[in-house]
Amino acid sequence: MEDIALEARSRAGNKFKNGLNCSESIVHTFNEILNNPLNDEALKMATGFGGGLGYAGCMCGALTGSVMVLGLFKGRFDPSDAREPAYSLAHDFHDRFLKEYEATCCRALNPHEYDSPEHLRRCLKLTGGTAKLLMEFIQEKGLLKPEVS
Numbered sequence: 001m002e003d004i005a006l007e008a009r010s011r012a013g014n015k016f017k018n019g020l021n022c023s024e025s026i027v028h029t030f031n032e033i034l035n036n037p038l039n040d041e042a043l044k045m046a047t048g049f050g051g052g053l054g055y056a057g058c059m060c061g062a063l064t065g066s067v068m069v070l071g072l073f074k075g076r077f078d079p080s081d082a083r084e085p086a087y088s089l090a091h092d093f094h095d096r097f098l099k100e101y102e103a104t105c106c107r108a109l110n111p112h113e114y115d116s117p118e119h120l121r122r123c124l125k126l127t128g129g130t131a132k133l134l135m136e137f138i139q140e141k142g143l144l145k146p147e148v149s
Contacts, residue, residue, distance in 0.1 A: 012131035021050025026065030052106025
């Protein structure tokens with residue numbers, strides 16, 4: 001099971017190196033791993049979350065991308081469905097991320113100037129690490145279908 005977590009880290013890191021932002025890298029990676037439940041139009045929704053919400057430096061894009069991925073497992077379409085399963089996963093992963101990185105805010109996690117070499121190196125590390133953390137979390141929660149794991 002560790003292999004798929006390392007694979008997620010590698011894929012997300014490579015996507016970041018190839019020009020996707022942190023949020024896009026997470027969402028695209030897990031879309032592939034989960035056998036492409038999202039179409040190209042849906043994948044576009046991750047773009048604005050990079051840079052802590054479009055360079056605002058707020059919530060880390062790798063974290064927000066992860067919450068979008070978790071929505072694939074427990075999100076709802078019908079307002080009469082319970083939102084608590086998705087909220088619980090999001091909250092638990094938020095806390096896991098915070099414990100791992102000691103912050104959730106983009107500018108706190110990466111104080112370097114946007115797109116500088118130092119900034120890109122730090123984001124690469126955060127993006128890959130978050131993908132691994134997310135896959136481990138998904139596995140712990142028993143969310144993966146057997147054909148994926």
